[in-house]
Amino acid sequence: MSENHQGRDRLSHADRAGGVTSGAGSDREAGNLPTEVTSFVGRRREVYEARRLLAHTRLLTLTGAGGVGKTRLALRVAAEVRRSFPKGVWVVDLAPLNDGALLAQTVLAALGLDHDSARPALPVLSGHLASKRLLLVLDNCEHLLSSCAELTRSLLASAPGLHVLASSRQALGVDGEHLLPVPPLSIPAPDRPPPLAVMPQYEAVRLFTDRASAVVPGFTLCDDQRVAVAGICHRLDGIPLAIELAAARLRVLSPRQILERLDGCFTVLARGCRATAPRQQTLRATIDWSFELCTPPERRLWARLSVFCGGFDLEAAEEVCTGDGLSRGEMLDVVTGLMDKSILIREDHRDQVRFRMLETIRQYGRDLLDEDAGSGEPESVQRRHRDHYQRLAARAESESLSPRQMAWFARLGLEHANIRAALEFCLSTPGEAGSGLRMVTSLWSHRIGAGGVEEVRHWLGRALAQSPEPSLLRAKVLGIDGWLAYMRGDTAAGKARLAECQGVAETLGDAESLAHAVRFAGLAALFHNDYRRAIPLLEDALERHRAQQDLAAQWQTLFLLSLACCLSDDRRATKLGEECLALSTAHEAQWSRSYALWVLGLQQWLCGDIQRAVTLLQDALRVERPAHDLLGTALCLEVLAWATAHTGRSHQAAKLLGAAQTLWQSVGCALPGADHLLHHHNECHSHLQRALGEAPFATAVQTGAELTLDEAVDCAVGRPHSPTPASTEENAPTPLTRREKDVVDLLAQGLTNKEIAAKLVISPRTAGTHVANILGKLGFTSRTQIATWAVEQRTPRRQGPDSRP
16 A cells, blocks of 8 residues: 555544544435425325334345335335434435446435545445434345345444445345335225225225325216226226326326226236246336327337436437438427326426436336337447437536636536446447547546545556557547555555556657646656656656646646645745636636635644635635535535644634534545645644643534534634524425315314315315325324324424523
C-alpha cells in the first residue's frame, strides 16, 4: 500500500482512538422511500405479519409470483416501520441492474454515497452501515439471487443495527432469513357473489373499484355490476397487476364486457402450454389481452421501449424507437395511448417528465422484441439505444465546464441504468468495443452517471481489455485509469497504467495524447509528494492543453498545479488558485468553482489569513451543495474545522471535525498531499482535545459525526438546522383521499353511515364503501380505531419535555 493511501486511512480513522464512532454523514432525513401515488388496498394480515417478523428478525424476504404485489407490500411495510429506524428506510430497485458485480455500487448510489467513492464498494458500504439502525429494502432480487445473498450476508454480519426487507420470486438462502409468502388478494366466489354491501370486504374487489374510480370518475360498484366484477376478480386469481390492467379497460368497456373478453383470453390460453404455473398463466393472459387491445403502433412501441432500463423521457423514446412503421410525429399520441392502457407509468422529476414500465410489463415487451430476432430488430433497437446514450455522453463531456455542469450530474444520475445498458451492449457485442471506449472517456469525469470510482474502473478495465490497439482514446483511458488507481491507493497499477499511457502517446506522436500523458505524469509525481518534479510537468501540460484549447483539461491541470504549489509552499499558489477560480467562474461551472474555492481556502489558511479562509470555504460549501459531492464537502469541512479552531470556537470546530470524519469514512479517497493534510488534522485534533477536555471533545465530535450531509453544511455555513415540524393533520402523510378524510372526521364525531351520507350528500351505501376502504388502507378492523387515529393525527407531537406550543 502506498504511503499516501496509508495517510488517507489514518485521516479517516484518526478520531477513533478518542472513542468517537461514526454517524450518518450523508443520510437524507428518513431515507428515500417513495410517496404512494395510488391507494394501498388490503393486505392487513400480511402487513401485520411483516411488521411482527421485522421486530424479531433482521432479514425478511417477501416471496411470490410476478405481479402479485411484493414491491407494493414491501413499500407499505417499510413506511409503517420507518419510525423504528432512526437512520431511515432506503429502497434499492434492482430490476434495472443486470450485473451482480455492480450490486454494492448500486446500493451505495441509493444511499446517496455514489460521488467519488474510491475504495471497493462493499467495504465502503459496510463501514457506512456499521453503526446505524437502518432498514434496507432490496426490491426484485430474483435475477441476482447469489449476488444479493452474498451482499446481504456480508452486510448483516458487519452492521448489527441493519435490517433487510427483500422481495424476490424465491428465497435468498441466507442463514437467519425469514420468508413471508405474498398471496393473491382475496376474491369472492364467482357463481354466488355476496351481497353488494359485503363485496368491499374482498381485497380484489376493493382494488378493482378503487382503480376503476381513477379511470372513470364517479365510478361506484352497483348491484347489476356485482356478478361481473366478482367474475373478473376470480378470473384474474386476485393478482393485483392483472386487476389493475383490467380496470384500466373501463375507459372503453363495461365490467360485463371486460369479463367476456377475459373469457376469450383464457379459452385461447387453455389451448396453449400448461407447463407454466396457473397464476403466471393468468398474468400472461391478462397482459396478452392488454397487448391485443393496443393499436399496431402501440404494440411496436411497447416492444421497442423494453430496451430502456430504469425509465426514459420522450426525447429518448423518439430517438430510439422511431422508424420502420413508427414516425416521430405520432410518438406523443402513441405514448399517451400506452399510458391510458396502464402500460407506461408517468413520473415527474422536477421540470422533466419521464416514463417507465413495471418490470413484468417491460419483460413482456422484451420477449416481443426478441421474437423478431430473425429480422435484426432487437439488435437494431439496442444499437439506437446505445447511439442515443453515446450522444448524450458526448454532450455531457462537451459541457463539462459550463453552466450546465451541475445539471449534467443530475441528468446522468437519472440515466445511470440506461448508461450501464449501453456500455454493456458495447462491451458484449463484437466490433463495438471502440464505442465503449468513447463512452467511458466521455463519462469518467461525471463518474459514469454519478456512479463511484470503483464502477468507473470496472468499465475502464473492460474497455481497455477489448481495445488493445494504440490510439488517442486508449492513451487517454490509460491515463484516467492510472489516476483512479492512485486515488484508490493502488500505486503499482497506477504507475503501470501511466507508463503505458506515456508509451502510447509517444508512439502516436499526437499533441493531444502527449498533453494528457504529461498531465498524468505530473499527477503521479504529486501523489508521490515529489513537488519539484510535479510542478514543471503540470506547467508543461497546462501549456499543451492551452494550445489544444481543451478547457476542461486546462481547469483540471490548473487545479492540480495550484494544489501542488499550495502543498509545497510555492508563492505562486494563490495566483494559480485565483486563475483556476476565474476560469470556472467565467464558464459558470459551479462544481469546478467549488473545488477552486477550496484550494484557495486551504492556501489562505496556510498563509495565516483565517477569516479569508473561512469565507472561501463556506462559499465552496454553498456552491457545491446541490451536487451532494461527498469528497468536496469532506475537504471543505476538514479545513474549515482547522480554521475554526484557530478562531477560538473549539466546540464548533470539533463538530466540523466529526462531520468531516464521517464523510472521510464513506468516501475513502486518497488525495494528493494526504500526509500534509494528516499533519494538520492531527494538530487540530490534539489542540481541540486540550481546549475542551477529552470527554466534551468526544461528545462534540460525535454530535458532528451524526449530522446528515445537509445538517453538516448548515452547521458549517452558520445556518442552524431546523427540526422536522411536528406531524399534524395538515402535514402528516396518509394514504387517504380527500373524501375519505372527510369521512374520517365525521366518524371521529361518532356519526353512523347514514348520518355521514346525509352530511356529505352521498348514499349510505357509498358511505359504507368509504368506511370499508379506510379500514383497509389503515389496516384497522373497527370504526373506533379510525376515530382514535383521527384524534392522534390532530394532536401535534411534542419534541421533548421542554417543548412549547
